[in-house]
Amino acid sequence: MKKFVIGFVSGAMLFSSVTVLAASGLLGQKVQSVVTIEKSGVKIAEGAVINGSIYAPVQELAKATGTTVTIKNKKVTLGSPAALATNSVTASSRTTPTEIGKSVNFNYKTGGYSGTVAVTQVLRGAAAWEAAKEQYDAFASEPEAGYEYLFAKIKVSISKVDKVGATADLNQFDYKLISTSGTEYGAQIILAPDPSISTKVYAGSSHEGWVGYKVKTSDVSPLIAFSRNYDGTGGVWFKTN
Structure with a gap:
């Protein structure tokens, strides 16, 4: 370039x-x-x-x-x-979710790290199924009737880890899929494309990877939530379309 x-x-x-x-x-x-x-x-x-x-x-x-x-x-x-200072986690919520491709600040107290996060790409339905077949060939299996795959590519940049010298432990299960009506989909082990979002990252570095879900075909606009409190409040929220 x-x-x-x-x-x-x-x-x-x-x-x-x-x-x-x-x-x-x-x-x-x-x-x-x-x-x-x-x-x-x-x-x-x-x-x-x-x-x-x-x-x-x-x-x-x-x-x-x-x-x-x-x-x-x-x-x-x-x-x-x-502008970066005002683009905090309070600017992203279930009622005002962040657009695909836009980064937002977060402070994940449970994980002990903070930085910026963005959903950079979403594949759903036929596009997601094609990606699964290309990645896993014969090991790929179609979702049951009434469901389809949804794959989201997420980029996380770590600015601080609470424990000095430690890594931030990124985990796919920290990114919850919430239905349009507000019901959380349970933990799902889905063979999403490589690379996975799950990895360990030191402060000052970043990682971009995929998370995978099975979503109801009738669920028009589910959201992805990250770094919420134990009671479901707070956190950052992203659109999937």
């Missing part, structure tokens, strides 16, 4: 900004080519290749990837500290 270089003036295309090119020592340099930048098959911007690096409008890229941009004192900051 070619390197993205930041250096623009409030949303201007880098390769058309004389001020920025001069400041970067690139004024007069030849644009080798213009490239199209896409996300999920949709064009979001264009960039210019100069000396092997791609120069592109950071604001457009940030908007497309859900990243905040702050311009202050001739400095560009990707990701607003203020």
Whole structure:
């Protein structure tokens, strides 16, 4: 992947900004080519290749990837500290679940660690069954009548572990599937795709893996809950569609 270089003036295309090119020592340099930048098959911007690096409008890229941009004192900051501070576990609940692809802060007291967590991808029904067959071949078995598989890919970044020097013990069973009506599905041993979310992670590192469930085909919008209290309160909640 070619390197993205930041250096623009409030949303201007880098390769058309004389001020920025001069400041970067690139004024007069030849644009080798213009490239199209896409996300999920949709064009979001264009960039210019100069000396092997791609120069592109950071604001457009940030908007497309859900990243905040702050311009202050001739400095560009990707990701607003203020926004991250308010994106706490209290911003995610059963009534206001977090969207797929969006990270939220958590403090898992039972597990003894904290950080950010996101559901990055969900497969359900036919797509989940195809993934199961591809992963386990002859060992894969279809759910019973009235049920289907739901696989969720989860990314966890650990910022702190309460016990100094210890790892955070990530466990698939910490992620509970709650039906649309509010009933918790019981613990299920499902052969989800690899890698599993279950692993051990030190502070400062992250892991992305799958959890698997069997869900009623009639259950339209179940939620995934993580780091709740023993009585079911609190925690972070994610949509599955």
